[in-house]
Structures are given as C-alpha cells and as structure tokens.
Amino acid sequence: MAFVKFHQPCPLCDSSDAASINADGSAYCFSCYKRIPDYANPEENVQDFKTYKNNSMNDNEGSFSALTDRSISLDTAKKFGVKSTSSPDGTIISHSYPYYIANEMVGAKIRNCKTKDFSWRGSPKGTMLFGQQLAQTGGKFITLTEGECDAMAAYEMMGSKWPVVSVKNGAGGSVKDVKENLEFLESFDQIVICFDNDKVGKEAAQKVARLFRPGKSKIVQLPDEFKDPNDMLKNNRGAGFMAAWWAAKTYTPAGVLDITDMKEEFFKNDEKESIPYPWEGLNEKLFGMRQGELVTWTGGSGLGKSSVTRELEHWLLKTTKHNVGILALEENWKRTVYGLLSIEANKRLYIKQIRDELPAGELSRYFDKLHDKENAHRLIVHSHLGVQDVEELFSKLRYMIIGLDCKWVVIDHLGMMTSAMGEGDERRAIDNIMTRLRSLVEETGVGMMLVSHLRRVDGNKGHENGVEVSLSHLRGSNGIGQISDCVIALERNQQSDDPIEASTTRMRILKSRYTGEVGLAGHLLYDKDTGRLNEIFVEEKEEVEL
Template structure:
C-alpha cells in the first residue's frame, strides 16, 4: 500500500490502486481522514521501550476489532498526515498520506542521520543511541527506497553524514546501491549488519553490535574507486606475478614471460611467420604441462595437429610424412596429445564473434585451459558482414579483453599489419603500433604487443626479429631477440643478432 492509500508493487517498483477508488478498509481519504487511535507502549517482543515508542508516537490500537501497530507520519509542522497500520499477519494498510521519511519531523539537521528500511528498525537504532541521534526510515521498504530518497534530498542535505542502514539481504543491498549515488558525494556511508537488520540485533540483545555497525559504516564509493590507504594487505603480499616463460630467453628478458590475465598480440606482415611463432609457444606450454586451447582460423584442425607433432619430431610433418614411420608418429602423438591438455577448434568456417566468444568461455571453464591462442582477429571481423572494420575490431577486442579478465586466462592473439609506405614487411620493414590493421583498440587493449620482422629477400631470409612494441607489465620495449627458421626441422631457434656489415670505427692514426 502506498502513501496515498493505494497499493505499491514491490516487484516492479510501481504504484497501483485496488479495484475501485477506495483504499483497503473502505475509508474515503478524499474526504476527512479517519485515523486509527492508539496508545504508545512498549513492544516487548521487539525490545522497544515505552520511552522510545512515546518519542516516535508509535502506537498500539485496534482496527475493525483487530489488534494493530500504528506508525504515525507527521509533516514538518508536526501535523499528523498519515498512518501505516500493521496487522498481526504482517500485512499493512495506509490511512491518509505518508509524508516524507518516517521520523523526519523529529530531526531538523545535524552531523549524522541513519536511514533504515522499516519503521521498527528506525525505532531500534534510535533506542540503541538513547533516542538522541537522528534516524529515519523509508516508508515503502527496499523496493520503494529510491523514490523516497529522491523526494527527501533537500531534507537529507542538512546532514553532514548519511548512513544507509538497509537490511542485510539482496533487496537491501540493491536499495543501497540505488540510493547511494543520489546523495551528496562524500557524505554517504553503508552500514553492514551482522544479522538481517537492526531489529534482529536489538531483539538478540546485541546493542553494542548495533551501534558499532553504525559507527563503523564504510564510506560509499562508486564501483572501482579504492582508497590507497586500504591497500596495505595487497602491497605487503610479496608473491611474485605468476609467469610462464616463452621458449626464447631473449624475449623473456624483455617481457618477463606470459601471465594469465593478459592479452598478448603477435603481429607481422603477410607470410612472415606469425602462426609459426604461436605454434612454437603452444608446443612449449604443452611441454610444461599447461592446458592450451587453439583457435587457428586459417587452417584445419588436422593442419594444426600435424604442425604440433612436427615440432615434437623436429620435422615439417605437414609438408611430408614420408620420413616418419607409424611407430615414431604414434610415440610423438602420445607425448604431445595423450595428456588431454590441448584443445582445438574445428570451426568449419564459423568465425562469428559471438560463437568464438562462447568457445573461449567453454575452453576456459569446461576444459580448464589457462592459455588460449586465437589466430587471427582479422578473419573474425571479416566474417561479420558489416563493412565498418574499425568498429567491428573495436567490439571484438573489447569483448576479448573482458573475457581475459573475467576468466583469468592468458590470450595470445594474432593480427595483421597495414602495409607501410615504401618497402613492405616481407622486405624487412620495421613494425610499429600505428601499423596494426583495422583499429587502435588492438594496441590499446593489449598488454603486450610483439612484432615480427623478416626480410624474405635479404641475406638471411629465415631470420626473424622479435620487436616488443608495447609492454604494460614492465614498460620494457625494443628488440626481444632473433629467431632462425630451420627448414630441415621446421623449428624457430633463438639466434644471435645479425651482422649489420658495418665495420667498427677506427680511431687509430694509421
């Protein structure tokens, strides 16, 4: 029942009115209001004293022969405007109009005010504080709290501190979250009851716990705002960030390895060897006992499996299986796959982003994969039908970044580069963040970006330079090592820096 004598739906937060225009009980409030008379007395079961009941004019009486409790509402001039009538079966009806917050007429302003979810809770808090500190209640419970607070903002602005002390249940917590942002910034605190509400604490004789909850109410801050003074436990934790090394030491010296919760992007020009790099990383992770999911969208799962077995056998198995007998092949298969730690995605051309996201989530939750490789993002957005590549990549990257945080996984993402002016990347052009194809969000949302550079027409066409373009973890960037592709084994092996051909300076006179 709302403060106008109608009903209030606590499920949809909307007022209504029973059939006809008459409120429950048959009294027509459009004419002279017939209030229910009562007498202030102790509520023994609730632990409320007679003095408290008298201060709040919370009364006990009868209505149509039934015993009732009466919460009287007054305007700022002290005139009775409405009553909330509580019956033994815990149902309510309203007589007249419930003006403002319950108890609002008792307090004109001050240092602190506590707002509860119900009238009895307000009496309980008031009594625990010797009826000396301002306390009010919303009239329509948690579901109507937001609307009630909105109407009382001018009144609440008179207090230096506002403590929301709603019930310790889901509706109460939701009401606190809805009401706190409405109130003056910096003045709102949230009380955490050790039981369901203030009344339960008073009935249990835990008055000290009740007052402690009020005095220790935590300052409310919007989600994501943290006071640095609360971070000592986190700072004092000397546990090093968990990292798994790459298969190449020079790259580890710059990146400090792979970490869950991070998105690593590997980029290069066409044909430079992006897929070969991430396959080596996947094989290395498997050898360390890690669980890996591979979504290789440019190749079949057979090609991916042969590539992984080829790394194990040090032969380009996907090119030819002629030199490997079944016994050796089976042994390599068992060493690589029998642990059940590798999961592949048989995409059959289905690369829609929502489908891929659900597969990533499944790999993380159901398959317990800590590391997932997606090769590559450009294919994902190319299959989405919309011509706005930048927007599609933005959406895809945001979704992937969110998944990395939500699932606590490490994601290794492959992407293409835009062709630079002058010589191309296949001719050894340097990589840069600005060349990431499609959208700046790839660089912005990645924790690590690794560029691969190779001059296919140079003196050492199989030498790849790894360049760390972004490193959110340590800030270190620059060359992260060199990899030599060995055609006989199909492996990328760490190599020394190339000889530039420049002779050292000669400072002698001769």
Template sequence: MSKDTKSSFVRHLPCPKCGSSDANSLYDDNHTYCFSCETTGQYDEEITIETKSKPVASSSTRKFKALTKRKISKDTCQFYEYSQGMYGGNPAHFAQYHTADGEPAGVKVRLPDKRFVWLGTQPGTFYAQHKYNAGKMLVVTEGEIDALSYAETHKCRWPTVSIPNGAQGATSVFKRNLEWLAGFQKVILMFDQDEPGRKAAEECAILLPPGKAYIANLSKKDPSDVLCNGKAEELTRAVFAAKEYIPGGLVKGEDLWDVVSTVPDIQSIAYPWLSMQRKTRGLRMGELCTVTAGTGIGKSQVCREIAYQLSREWKIGYFALEESVRKTALSFMALYLGTPLYNLEENYGSFSDETLKAAFDESVGSGNLILFDHFGSLHSERLITKVRYAIKALDCKLIFLDHLSIVVSEFADSMERTAIDVTMTKLRSLVEETGCAMILVSHLRRADGTAHEEGGAVSLSQLRGSHSIAQLSDICIGLERSQQAEGDESNLMHIRILKNRYSGETGPSGYLRFDPRTGRLNNHDDEPDVDNEFEDMA
C-alpha cells in the same frame, strides 16, 4: 507459529534449546515446536541426498495436483511437470528433469521428511531449463518448490528455474550451463535468505559477466515462505528491485599500507626464446599480448610453438578461427615429432601407430589443451561466451586467439573499426575479470614503404582496423621477415617489441630461425632457448 499451526507433523527432533531428545517436532512448512520448553524455531538442516532403491510408483500413477498448503495451482505443477505419488509406501513429490535438448532424464523425489532421492540420471541442468532458450530476464531459485512459488505469481509466463541439489551444488550447475545463461540479459538469483543461500548466490553471481547477475532479497527464508504468507506481490517486487551484483573490493587508500609494504610476488611465464623473453620478461596472468605481422610471416607458427611449450605446465584454450581442429591437432603433433606439418600430412602412413599415439598423447592429447571447433567469422558476444566458459568452467589459464580480423570479418569496412573497438574492449574486460593471460593475433594494414612480406619494419600505427588494439594491449610484439630473401635469410624472423606496459623496454629484441627440416622455430645467433617455467621477477 506454535503447536496449534495448521501445518502437518513430519517427525520428532532433538531440541537444541532444552536438550530433549524427541520433544521437538518438525512440521511440513519447515517450522519446529518443542513441547518441553515451548520454543518455536526454524529447521535449517541441509538436505540429504539418498540413492537407495525402493519401490516407486510408475509415472502413469503419478498425478498433477495443486500444492494447496503451498498455494501452488495444478496448472503450475503441470507446466513444470511436478507430480505427486507414492515412494516406498510414503507420499512423495516428483520433479521431472530434462537434458538441455529437452529429453526426459532423471526424476528428483521429495519425501515428507525433506530427504531427496534421484531416480535415473542427473542431467546437470537447471530444473525446467529446457523450457527457455533466451530472453530479457531469468529467475533462478534454490529449490523446485521455490521455482513453482514464483512461477505461480506470473502464471508461468516468465523464465523461472531452480538449481538441482541445493546451495552446496549451485556453482556446479552454473559452470555447466554458462553458455545457456549468457542468453539472458539479466539473471536474478532468488536464493534462500540464510547464510548458505547468500553465499551460494554470490559464488554464482561472480561466474557471470559483469552487469548480468542480480540478487533478490526477501522478507522470509525463501519464495515458498513468502507465497505461503500471502505475499505474492512481494516476490514480483523483489525481482524488479533486485540489485546488480557488485563484488566487494573498494578500499580506502590510507588502509593499504600493509598491502604495499610487503614484497610483491610477480611471477612471469617465460617464453621459449630469449629473443622474445629479454624485453618482455615473460607473460603474466592478467595481461593481453598482441602478436602482429604481415601475411604469411609466421604469426600462427609462433603462437603454436608458445602454446605447445607452455601446455606442458598450463591448461590452454586455443581458438584458431582460420583452420580446422584437425589441422591444429596435427600441427601440435608435428611440433612434438620435429617434422614440418606438410611432411606429417603427406607421409602420415609412414609413421607407426605407436609414434603417432605418442605424439598425440604428448601434445594435443595431454589433457592441457582445449580447442575450438569453428571456422570463420564469429559474433564477438558468442566468442566471448566461449572463451569465458573455457576459463571459468574448464580452468584454462592461457588463451590464444588467432585471429582478431576474422572475428569482425562479417562487418562492412565502414563498421570494422567499431566492431574491433567493441571486441577489444570485451577481450580486455574478460582478461581483467578472469585474471587469465591472453595472446591475440592481429593483422596489419599495407605498409607505405617496404612491404611487410619483404621485411619492412612493423609499427603500432599499422595495426589493422583500430587504435584500440594497441591501446588495450599490455604488450605488442611485431614479427618481421623477408619471404623473398635468398638462402637461409628468408627463414630469419626479426622480433620487435612495439609496446611494453610492464617494463617499458621496446625496440629490436633479436631473431628466430625457422628450421625447414624440423618445422621448428629456434633462437638465432647462438641465443639459448629458455626453459618454460615460472620466473620470479620480484
């Protein structure tokens, strides 16, 4: 590459080699040549985004033309709605963006000096995302011309998109569209081969489920450079030779002394009640805790109480698949008001607007609760996608899933065990992958002796559907209560720790008492409530 190149001059630049203020020249294929020291280089300055208003050609005067120097045909430009026209008296390229629903949104304008201007609203989607719903493979590039370059090699037959604002904004668009990305079996990241591009590719790959992200390697800086050099077949090979992303972290045992010789910092989030806290020693990030009991014992009430208390400090994703979001929201408001849910619903009009608004703001409207608007069965893959989005994109640290049985209810009895095994494995993997804490509600099968609804003891062998529930959980908590007992005894709930991978302490752990006047669960036998805060368990 030299001053005799057939590429077009763009503007003068300072030379980093000889120090000349303007002898260095930038060409439209991104190379530089200094006429002072005769040094050839590559222009790697980050893109500048401008938002100033300038006279711009209307869409009717923009034309779909071949990008001859880029070896991109008119058909490819037309398919991707990539046109040419004038902006502020200068020739410019126009990339039409769309919303996820396919509605036209903002237009990204590329100027000759590699500056970019947005006209209209940035929709937060990938370029050309609206053209594809799902498939075996998706290729994501770092720029619009890179997407066109790869699409040119396969005549726009395979899903190919680009990120809207360069490597520095890559993770943002990935987080916004995780659910859409989950529709593809493989996501090939064909980013620029420079340091920012490689870093962005790794940061985006880690947002995707294990086994989905693949990273392509090129001999040139980007797909456009490869195509311009007449190596279209290399782009195809690079996609199919892309390596599955595996994060670093394999370490030799002999190198771990500095790690194990430091005092561990194990922090636990305390449960609201001593009867649940004393043996479990709290809930830790990266743990999967299963709560189980017979029908109508109070599993959902226990989960709501825990979520309500912990939401004061933590962002929580609450997936209640057996009730509407309205009921869930009113349940949290009732806890704040200290009244049973039925009383709030029956006498809603007797509460002042100020009281109701305060209850809303201090509970479900606190900004720390994300609810899932769905009722009934849900395919496990869709559920995992929703939960992962709540964790990765919405920053939820604790997940409540109530309950497992309804997730697999679409399957026949003969397939229920397999469905539970698959779902539990995915949930366990998700907890490990994200480091979140998860509380899962599971049902019991019928007891051989005293019924669970009559106070019968709970055991791990009674978990309904599969042994994988107990095997893959870190902690299992059983709730026991006799619904038909006389007097206040029917309001007593026995806490039994069935499994405890953390400390190994199991067995009876105390009682909770349901107060029918307030709709709240409290410790029994004068056991003090526990403050909801981190406890140093080192």
C-alpha cells in the same frame, strides 16, 4: 515473505522496472503503490490500496503498545507514532506506520504481521521518509534504514541519541524515496546508510550513497549472521550494532581507493608467476609472460605469426601444468593438432608425405607423449573453421576458461572475429571486440595471446620485404595497441635473395606495459627440415625509442 524478483515491469502503470515479485507470485509496484496478488494474471485480481479522497488523516488505527514481535519498546513505538492491533491472546496482528507531509499525518502503511503484506490508509504520495517528522533539519548524524522496524530498532540501540529515518518502499524504491527527500538528508554532516545485509540491500545502499555529495555518506556492514538492525535488536546485540555503526566506511565510487586503508591488501602475494618465453631475447625485455595479460602478436601476411604461436602453445604444454585453449579460426582442428605434433617430433608432420614416411605407430606415440597420461585433457581446441557468430565465440571462450580451466588461450586471429560482427565500421567492431577481450582477461585472470594483422603501408616496400613495424601499422584501430598489455611484431624479408635472411624473423616489441621496454628483441631462424623456429643471435645496430 521476501521478494524473489526485482525491477519487473508493472502491468498497471507505465513503469518498466518498479514491480517486485514475491515467492507466492504476488507483486507490489513501488511506482503506483498497488499490490498485485497474482502477477501472472493481473487483470483478474488487482486490488488498490485503500485511500482517502482527501490527503489527510485524523488518526492512526490501533493502539500504542510494545511491538513484542519485533522487540521494540513501548517508548520507541510512541516516539515514532506506531500503533498496533492484537488478538485477545496478545498476538500482534498488524502494525500501522504513520507518514507525514510537514507536521500533518496524511497516511499510514499497514503491515499484516501474519502474511507480511502491506496496504495503505490515506495516500503515500508526497510523504516524507518514515520518522522524518521527528528530526530537525541539520545535525551531525542521521541514519537511513531499509524498513520502519529497522529504523525504530536502530534508534533504540543508539540510545535515542541521533535521528533515524527509513525509506518508504524498501530497497526497490529507495533511490526514488531518497531523491524526493535529498535536501533534508543533505542537511546533515553524515548520512549513515544501514540497509539489509543481503545482496539486494547492499546494492541498494551503493545506489543511494551515490546520490549524496562526496564524503557525506557511510555504509554500515552488519555482522554476517544478522540480516538487519531489527534482527540485532531481537538478539540483544545492541553493542555489536553500535560497533558496526561507528566502523561504517565513507562511501567512495568503485575503483577509487584510499591507499592508507589498502596496506594489508597491497602486501598480499597475489601476483601471477612469470612463465619464461622459449626465446631469451624476449625474456630479457619482458621477463616472461603472465596470466592476466593480453599479448597481441602481429605481422604481415605469411610471416610466421601462426608458427610463433604454435611454438608458444607447445611450450606451455611442456613447461607448465596449465590447460591451454586454442581458437585457430582459419584452420581445421586436426591441422592445429598436427602442428603441435610436428614441434614435438621436430618433423613437419602437417605434411602428409612426411607423415607417410614414419614407421607404423610412431605418430600415435607422439600423440600420446603430448596428450596422454599427465598431459591428458590439457589441450582444448575450437573445432569449427571460421566463426559465424561472435557471441557464440565469446561463449566458447568463457567455457574454455571457466568451465575447462584453461589458464592460457590463443586466438588466431582478430580479423576473423571482426568479420563475424557484421559491423560496417571496422574500427568500431575492433574496439568492441578488444574491450570485451580485455574485460574477459580482467574477470578471469587468463593469459591471452591474440594474433592481429597489419594494414598495408605506403611506399614501394611492404611487410613481406621486411619493413619495420610500428603501432600505427596495426590494422583497423588504435584500440588494439591501447588495450593490449604487450604488442610484439614479427618482421621478415621473405623476398630476400639471401636464404638465411629470407628465413629469419625479427621480433620487435612495440609496447610492454609490464616493463616499458621496446625495440628489437631477437631473431628466429626457420628450419625447413624440422619446421621449428630456433633463436639465433645477430649483430644488428638499431636505435631504440623508450
């Protein structure tokens, strides 16, 4: 029987996570060492392990014999002091694993081979690791396993050359067991960890490896078809076990790589393709946009941030086969769709009076052209104006990306998300949201475009007067610029008396992690007849900071 739930609270002691639950509803606590036959109703049937009043035992129950149910020889069983009981027909009934303090046997862990339950004679408290009494302190190698039979199996397959010990309480209690015997294990040059070949065992091996000084621990990766060392012994795969044992890699914390070992991974062609922007000025500095990047678009109020992202949404729908998700938190979903149809038609169809001038059926034809046939089901739009709960919004984002396969998402805007946090500290709320967005990009590889506002600047002129934007103008937190892969600002003097200047937006790159290039990246002229942003080329002198 195997545990199906781990790190559960124990109803018998103060531990919040030491109990593990079996498939039949029974449980065992690795803190108070008690078995709970019915975890759901512990008060009715709790059974304490048998213990002696003193902390010593004179003998271990059973007799020495080969553990035929585990393919472990008589010599190995004798070496570890493991006895067994058998039925008249020779079937093994139980194993008895001795546990020591120094050289004195003080307890035995009894395994019922039929039910696979455990009980104790004597007391497990303060005992050493299983098999530790056989090993002298210090040496080149020691192997650490998840169970007693695995320790004996590994010892046998290694030809009895090096000491092998096991934790007392399986994967769930492994960290506690190792901490109690850390000085002994640290006395060896190398600690080779060989836990079970399942998710729980692998996670426990990582946690145990962290306890040792850097470079001392190695983790064995068993062949996929075997669940533990004893399984390999039973299948006569001693040579395969030794190959895996010698191939064990030194544990390093996640995210720390020895590049010499990473050559094959390094040359895998897993880079995302660059999708060109619709404007050449951006392409010259950024070499397009890529999935797996978080790009923040910023600018003053009313300076065209939504118009620019709408052009990009339409561009992705027309030039790629990728699904696109839009979370426009300040507008109704129909307004979002009208905005995209306007770009498709080169007419401002979001204005009712202009729509009314269209011939019958023409609006439907534009809709079908953008959202039917090969483009069907590619545009996913958030349908609720505003956001009441940021957790709900992140749930929708994940669904768009993972459930509906959106390769690109546009969020307009960060300020609306921040207000839904209910956090009094705006900077902290922004940092929290930006970190979560960054994690989502890293996890899923989505290409994310985020709209963010600017704070008001000191002086007589504001951003509506065309003030040059810098990263310090981002509203609320430096985390926006730090976490984003790219930050692009929009500048426009909308108060200019010159109608061309008042309709021309400058695109300024404030940060580009991919290319490192910053500075002015082009001009977009708004066409009032079509509602489109068209790139124009303007001679403009400017210093660029690198």
